Amino acid sequence: MELEVRHLRALCAIADTGSLHKAARRLGVSQPSLTTQLRRIENSLGAELFWRERSGCRPTPVGRALLTRARPLVAEMTALVVEAKAAAAGSGGSRLRIGSTASRALPGWLGRLRRRLPGADISLHMDVSANALLRMVAAGQRDVVFVHEVEGSPLRVPEGLAVRVLIEREPQFVSLARGHPAATAPVVELADLAGDRWIVDPTVDGEWDGLRRVLAAAGLNPSVLHGDYHTAAALVAAGEAVAPCQPTSRPREDMAVRPLRGDPLAVRLLLCSPPGTEEVHQEVYEDLAAAYREVASEAAAYRQWLLRHKSPLLTGAAA
Known part of the structure; x- marks a missing residue:
């Protein structure tokens, strides 16, 4: 098996995100497909490129050496494709x-x-x-x-x-089902969401860490789901979860958008x-x-x- 640019791009994505799940989302492929691709690359090279740990993926010494050479190659190839498309467009x-x-x-x-x-x-x-x-x-x-x-x-x-x-x-608001008791108030207290399940997209840099800090500071330890915000909107509207959201988000008939008291998340x-x-x-x-x-x-x-x-x-x- 010869390494191609798509293989190098996959390795860089895994290293950048620290997770096969996050890397698969960035690349637009399924996690099983990316896992299989990584296994084939490692088998071809005869070396393990990432340590799989509970917290994610971490490059091995061989992986770090390969990434040092792979990153500039991927960047150059991406730039080449962009320039070629611009030239073709004329x-x-x-x-x-x-x-x-x-x-x-x-x-x-x-x-x-x-x-x-x-x-x-x-x-x-x-x-x-x-x-x-x-x-x-x-x-x-x-x-x-x-x-x-x-x-x-x-x-x-x-x-x-x-x-x-x-x-x-910019303060981050919270989205919740229109029928949620807290939705009747113009400003929501975090304590009023103590019994709710939260959903957050862990692939958004810093978002899960920020929410976790805010919840811990309020003395809350709710159940948390990890998923994309298209899924989150459906679960929020159904009353199955609440989620942080941008303040420019528009409410829907089945979903309310409210600021949090004290604006703890920003x-x-x-x-x-x-x-x-x-x-x-x-x-x-x-x-x-x-x-x-x-x-x-x-x-x-x-x-x-x-x-x-x-x-x-x-x-x-x-x-």
């Missing part, structure tokens, strides 16, 4: 490669950029991992990325990247780009800020929170 115009974690501000941001840069080749790459997006910028694979950093879980920002703070502290919103590009991407930042203000004002619970805290966000100034 756009000849400007290009803006955006990366982002999930945000309701994305559609408005992209729309503003397309109006500001007519004819430009604007592409979007989304990832649940903010750290993965930051590595893409550092490797020259993205021009700018919009990420969130969970309070208490700093991102691993590559040295030299230009970092602009969009929102210094994130910082960042726009990151290569060194020295702050002025180059000033308009990109301004369009993102405008798009974020728009969705913030449209989300009723968040708008009320902003009004109570006399936030400058509603007057057109970024926080």
